[in-house]
Structures are given as C-alpha cells and as structure tokens.
Amino acid sequence: MAQMLNKTNPTSSNKAANDYMPIRVLTTMSQDWVIKGRITMKSAIKNFSGNRPGKMFSIIIIDHEGTEIEGTFFNEGVDLFFDTIEQGKTYLFSGGYVKLASQQYRKVNNDYQISFDKKSAIVQTQDNGEIAAAKLTLVPLSELKNLPDKRTVDVCGVIVEVSDMAEFTSKKGDNLVKRNIKIMDQSMAMVDLALWGDDATKADWNVIDLEAFPVVVAAKVRISHFDGISLTTDRGISRVLIDPDDYLAIVRDLKEWKRNPRDSEILAENLTVKSEKKSSRQLKTIKEIKEYWENADPSTKEAFYNVRAFVGFIKRDDRQSMTYESCINKDKCKKKAILDSDGLYHCSSCNKAFNKPIPRYILTLRIHDSTESAYVTAFDDTAAQLLKISAEDLMEMMAIDEIGFDNVVSNALQKEWAFTIKAQSNSSDRGGARMKLVLASVREVNKMEAADRILEEITQAIHGNN
Ligand SMILES: [Zn+2]
Numbered sequence: 001m002a003q004m005l006n007k008t009n010p011t012s013s014n015k016a017a018n019d020y021m022p023i024r025v026l027t028t029m030s031q032d033w034v035i036k037g038r039i040t041m042k043s044a045i046k047n048f049s050g051n052r053p054g055k056m057f058s059i060i061i062i063d064h065e066g067t068e069i070e071g072t073f074f075n076e077g078v079d080l081f082f083d084t085i086e087q088g089k090t091y092l093f094s095g096g097y098v099k100l101a102s103q104q105y106r107k108v109n110n111d112y113q114i115s116f117d118k119k120s121a122i123v124q125t126q127d128n129g130e131i132a133a134a135k136l137t138l139v140p141l142s143e144l145k146n147l148p149d150k151r152t153v154d155v156c157g158v159i160v161e162v163s164d165m166a167e168f169t170s171k172k173g174d175n176l177v178k179r180n181i182k183i184m185d186q187s188m189a190m191v192d193l194a195l196w197g198d199d200a201t202k203a204d205w206n207v208i209d210l211e212a213f214p215v216v217v218a219a220k221v222r223i224s225h226f227d228g229i230s231l232t233t234d235r236g237i238s239r240v241l242i243d244p245d246d247y248l249a250i251v252r253d254l255k256e257w258k259r260n261p262r263d264s265e266i267l268a269e270n271l272t273v274k275s276e277k278k279s280s281r282q283l284k285t286i287k288e289i290k291e292y293w294e295n296a297d298p299s300t301k302e303a304f305y306n307v308r309a310f311v312g313f314i315k316r317d318d319r320q321s322m323t324y325e326s327c328i329n330k331d332k333c334k335k336k337a338i339l340d341s342d343g344l345y346h347c348s349s350c351n352k353a354f355n356k357p358i359p360r361y362i363l364t365l366r367i368h369d370s371t372e373s374a375y376v377t378a379f380d381d382t383a384a385q386l387l388k389i390s391a392e393d394l395m396e397m398m399a400i401d402e403i404g405f406d407n408v409v410s411n412a413l414q415k416e417w418a419f420t421i422k423a424q425s426n427s428s429d430r431g432g433a434r435m436k437l438v439l440a441s442v443r444e445v446n447k448m449e450a451a452d453r454i455l456e457e458i459t460q461a462i463h464g465n466n
Contacts, residue, residue, distance in 0.1 A: 020036040023068070033098075036131075038088065041237055042087040054075045064131050085122055137154050141191050149223060152237070153220075157254065159214045215243055217240075221240075222238075229271035306418070306421075308445060310416055312368045312373060313366040314364070315363070322391070335348065340353075359392055361379060382439040386442050394408060418443045419440075421440060
C-alpha cells in the first residue's frame with residue numbers, strides 16, 4: 001500500500017493513507033491536510049490571454065461523505081497534473097491552498113476551493129467503493145433567479161419544448177452548434193437550457209417524444225442572466241442526461257407529476273424572457289398582436305410581443321376574482337391549494353396540508369392602446385409589479401381598508417406601461433385557435449422614454465422606415 005501511495009510523492013507518509021479528513025472540515029486556516037476523494041469532473045484546459053496569459057483546468061472532488069470541492073490548476077500545475085489525473089478515479093490530495101470560492105463562478109456547494117500547484121501531491125489510491133460516483137444537488141428551477149449570474153448548478157425537469165439546432169461561427173472562427181430546450185419542474189417554473197456541441201447533437205432530438213414527458217438531468221450547467229434567466233452547458237464540465245437510469249426516482253417523480261397536471265401550464269413562470277431592450281424596435285400595437293397571432297403558423301404554441309399600453313380595468317369584485325389560494329411552501333411551490341373535506345388546504349405537489357394558504361394573484365386586466373383593447377391575465381409576479389403590493393398584503397387591505405385598496409388599484413390605472421405579453425392558444429377552447437394573453441413582464445414607462453418614443457416615431461415618419 002505504502003509503495004503505491006508513495007509512487008509520485010516520496011514525502012507523503014503512510015499516515016496520510018488513513019489520516020485523511022472529510023472535505024467539510026477544510027477552511028482557509030487548514031494546514032497539512034489530506035483529503036481522499038474521487039474526481040467526478042475534469043475540465044478541458046482553458047487558455048487565456050490578456051495582461052497575464054496562461055492556462056488552467058479545474059476538477060471537482062467528492063469524498064465519502066458526499067461533500068464536493070472544486071480544485072483549480074494554473075500553468076505549472078496544468079503541466080504537472082493534467083495528464084496524470086483521471087476523471088472517475090480516487091486520489092489522496094494534499095499540499096494545495098484552500099481559498100474562498102468565488103460566489104459567482106463556483107461549481108459546487110462549498111464556500112472553499114483548492115488551488116493545486118507544484119507543491120501539491122495527488123496520489124492515486126484504492127477505490128474501495130465508499131465514495132459515490134457523483135452527487136447531484138438539484139436546485140428547483142424557481143430558485144434560479146435568486147442565484148448569481150454564471151453560477152453552476154444541477155437541475156432536472158420535464159422537457160416541454162425542443163428547438164431546432166442552430167449552427168454558426170464564433171468570432172474566433174470556430175464552428176458552433178447549439179440547441180435550446182425548455183424544461184419545467186414541480187416548482188412551477190420553466191427555463192431555457194442551451195445545449196452546445198455534442199449535447200446539442202448526440203441524442204436524437206428530432207424524434208424525441210414530448211408526449212412521453214422526457215426528463216432531463218443536467219449536472220453542472222451555468223446560469224445566465226442575459227434574457228431573463230436561462231441555463232447553458234459548459235464544455236467539458238456539464239453532463240446532460242435524458243431519462244437516465246441512474247436517477248430513476250427523480251425521472252419517475254417528474255414524469256408522474258407532469259402526467260397529472262392539476263394546474264394549467266400557464267401557471268408556471270417562464271424564467272427565460274427575451275429582454276425588452278433587444279426588441280424594443282419591434283413594439284407592437286394590440287391590433288397587430290391580434291393580427292400576428294391569427295396569421296401565425298398553426299403549430300405555434302406561444303409568442304411574445306412587446307407593447308406599450310394602459311390598464312383600463314382590473315377585475316376586483318372579490319378575493320376569488322383576483323387571487324387563488326396557493327401552497328404555503330413560499331417561493332418554492334406555486335400550486336393551487338385545494339380545500340379538502342377535512343377543512344384543511346392540500347398541496348398535491350408538496351403533499352402538505354395547512355390551515356392558511358397564501359393568496360397569489362391571478363388578475364384579469366383589460367389593457368388598451370390607441371388601436372384596440374384586450375383582456376390579459378397577470379400572475380403573481382407581474383401583478384405584484386403592477387399593483388406594487390403583494391397579493392397577501394392587498395387581500396388584507398381589501399378586508400380592512402377599503403380606501404387604501406381603492407388607491408392601490410386606481411394607481412395602476414391610466415398609467416402607461418411597457419408590457420411583454422405572451423400569446424398562447426387557449427387549449428380549453430374547442431376551436432383551439434382562440435388567443436389567450438398572459439403578462440410576461442411589466443415595467444412603468446417613464447416620461448423621458450415616452451418622449452423619446454414619440455421623437456423616434458416622428459423621425460421614422462419623416463425619413464421612412466426601410
Ligand atoms: Zn406545494
């Protein structure tokens with residue numbers, strides 16, 4: 001045993017083989033530590049230019065307790081270790097520097113990371129099966145918006161949309177392949193996942209059967225805050241698996257959940273919304289939205305439009321006309337809670353019973369611009385932005401402060417708003433073609449902007465628009 005351990009590092013002692021410590025005890029104060037773990041991820045070498053050009057690669061180590069930590073290697077460290085360590089194998093690690101992990105770029109759930117260099121020793125050791133292959137720390141999709149840009153996470157979800165593959169050339173001249181899929185989970189959120197390279201091409205995406213509720217487990221994918229919230233794979237780091245046998249319970253639960261939809265998919269929050277700025281020139285009038293939708297390809301399930309409009313009416317007869325009673329698992333679950341014969345509310349997703357559900361908005365508005373008016377549904381987030389108050393607080397106000405309640409509602413009326421509106425076919429309608437409009441995002445138009453827009457319109461009218 002000792003011989004094997006000392007193969008590449010004569011200074012390491014026998015003691016190290018048994019005296020390794022759990023990763024969880026490592027801090028920046030740790031000295032003379034030894035950890036034992038499996039490398040579950042080894043990235044490709046990344047070259048960087050700039051003031052201090054160099055190269056680096058990173059690994060993820062998991063120990064017998066399931067704690068993960070990221071290790072990084074720069075320059076000399078890359079030369080020393082890149083060819084000698086292998087993903088999937090177990091090693092004793094020592095002589096690295098424990099540093100605070102970047103809040104933004106961290107790949108695992110650990111406040112620390114290790115930097116390895118020429119003073120470090122990484123020695124292959126017996127793999128007696130006590131260390132798991134890899135660990136998933138699944139983040140509910142609705143939580144993604146609370147995490148920083150570029151953070152790496154593990155997620156899973158039912159695939160609800162697969163887009164065509166796109167091929168293009170990068171600035172450096174590399175050929176790139178990308179495919180977007182949209183996934184959804186029990187937290188009632190939907191998000192786009194951009195697959196790059198092999199992940200975009202490997203599975204037979206073109207024949208995937210969405211009716212079978214395929215489940216994707218995506219490990220180590222990166223959050224992007226670019227168009228709302230989206231996810232993207234990272235070359236050599238991410239793993240994207242469809243209906244994987246290794247995660248049978250997760251796959252089964254998600255399929256089961258999607259197969260029995262108690263709520264309409266409309267209630268799910270779409271985290272990936274194309275930013276308004278990018279398409280501000282494509283402002284549509286309400287009349288145009290209706291026309292576009294009527295002329296859209298019949299297979300179009302949804303489309304997004306930007307519009308400037310006023311709110312002329314908000315349905316406000318009673319609590320039921322403005323809100324629905326939702327699960328108390330706040331921020332995690334938006335499901336409608338069902339009042340059962342036992343007098344308690346139940347959430348079928350969280351399998352919880354409770355006395356007092358949390359009201360969430362399901363608001364009916366009529367919006368109008370100079371061309372036409374339309375009914376639009378606003379769910380919790382957008383309705384709260386419109387009324388500038390949470391559903392819970394407004395419902396309390398409705399009960400005890402009629403004037404305050406009136407003020408909240410009338411403040412939202414007769415103001416110009418920048419809306420992103422999602423049009424979708426109303427599947428409950430037998431014709432199938434009727435349009436249902438949902439508020440996807442809302443922002444108050446300030447006076448400067450309104451003036452700018454008028455100026456732009458005048459300029460266009462003068463110079464023509466080609
Ligand atoms: Zn719930």
